[in-house]
Amino acid sequence: MIYHSISVNVSGYYFAHTWTSDRSLSDDDSDGYPRLHRRVQAIPRTAQLLEHAGLQRRRHTCGVVGLAIARQLASREGTSTILLERHDAAGTETSSRNSEVIHAGIYYGTDSLKAKLCIRGKQMMYDLCAKQGIPHRNTKKWIVAQNEEQWNAALGTHKLAQTLGVPTRLVGREEAQRREPEVQALAGIVESETTGIVDSHSLMMYLQGDLEDRGGDCAFLTNVTGIEALNGGRDGYRITAVSADGTQTSITAETLINSAGNGACAINNMVLPRERHRTPHYAKGTYFSYSASFPKTSVLVYPATLPGHGGLGTHLTLDLAGRIRFGPDVEWVDDPTDLKPSPARLQQALPEIKAYLPHVDPEAISLDYCGIRPKLGRGGAVNTGKGFQDFVIQKEEGFPGFINLLGIESPGLTSSLAIAEMVEGLLYR
């Protein structure tokens, strides 16, 4: 979550040692931010930030999206930003359990936030990575079809990409054989030329460092357990959090930004009335590592996505060292902490992998890790899929200063810098 006004980043250490519960604080301070101001003075960096008491504050939880938003807002003059995170480091949930693909933005409808933010975010990501030396590569991606139904789906994606102005092209048999002899595509190939990969950990390290350079702070080991909209949010938001040692703390801020990933619906439900509560859905994805050096590819390989599929199919991605990994698949679960890979998933994934990589060695494929997509429904992942669900990024009516980000699944990593730009726009324009 982010409080906007003073944007304050507080680490768990600061939080536990400098703030205290409401019980020990007087309620008669009148500057609007008495508790926070008084308690953080012992901490040089934060105290310095809070010299701006009375100015704007923001607060958010921190995956790659939270970090990008906090960094964006922290550069605003006369504000301070606090980033709240229940773990002891940034990006340990969904942001470190994904495919690290810089998506091109070709699967979503022209009017969708997913398309707009992915296309804009991709460009911003390539520019930032090039400028800051963050490891990345424009690998390109092949969408491969094995039959007529898949080919029609691939062509549909190609057509949509043309409408969106994103470069894609058809790859002929001779070119396919020359470039990627191990990849099988019986019915055809569409190439996405702007797809790539990024080292998401380096990216997050950069974002966190830059956030701090801009005057922001992170409050780690700070689990938000309650939020009260004071006078309907007009007097700000009182956030209650529990630190690692069980200490309960409470702070008040003018602006609150919910970018809590799989915890975002819970935060939403703390703030908004019952009729505006949201139910989270969790789509677990299991990854499989590949230890053999053959077969190899230099492009990412995705099966054509059929309408209604909750993900993009068990695809082949590469890390920056060129190692292959397969996945993620889609498995609906009830528990967002259910991150244990299940051996049964491997058996289901094998035929999908063999369809496009027939010489793959099954003995070299092993269960790797899982990630959980924060979903708002169990619909399809692409535009043509039944029940397509766009990102929700909005000001909440009747709750001034509260910006809500829900369902930030893929392509959230790619879109993160553009989402940050959008949130700043919602607050300031």
Ligand SMILES: Cc1cc2nc3c(=O)[nH]c(=O)nc-3n(C[C@H](O)[C@H](O)[C@H](O)COP(=O)(O)OP(=O)(O)OC[C@H]3O[C@@H](n4cnc5c(N)ncnc54)[C@H](O)[C@@H]3O)c2cc1C
């Ligand atoms: C399997 C999988 C593959 C993906 N592949 C890609 C890809 O290749 N390319 C791409 O662009 N996107 C991909 N994504 C999507 C991308 O990973 C996410 O959109 C992105 O990481 C979301 O970032 P976030 O900051 O919103 O959420 P998170 O990273 O989940 O961060 C939210 C943070 O909020 C914290 N939090 C939650 N509740 C509380 C609370 N009450 N108090 C304090 N802290 C709290 C959590 O601890 C967490 O650290 C993939 C996702 C998955 C699951």
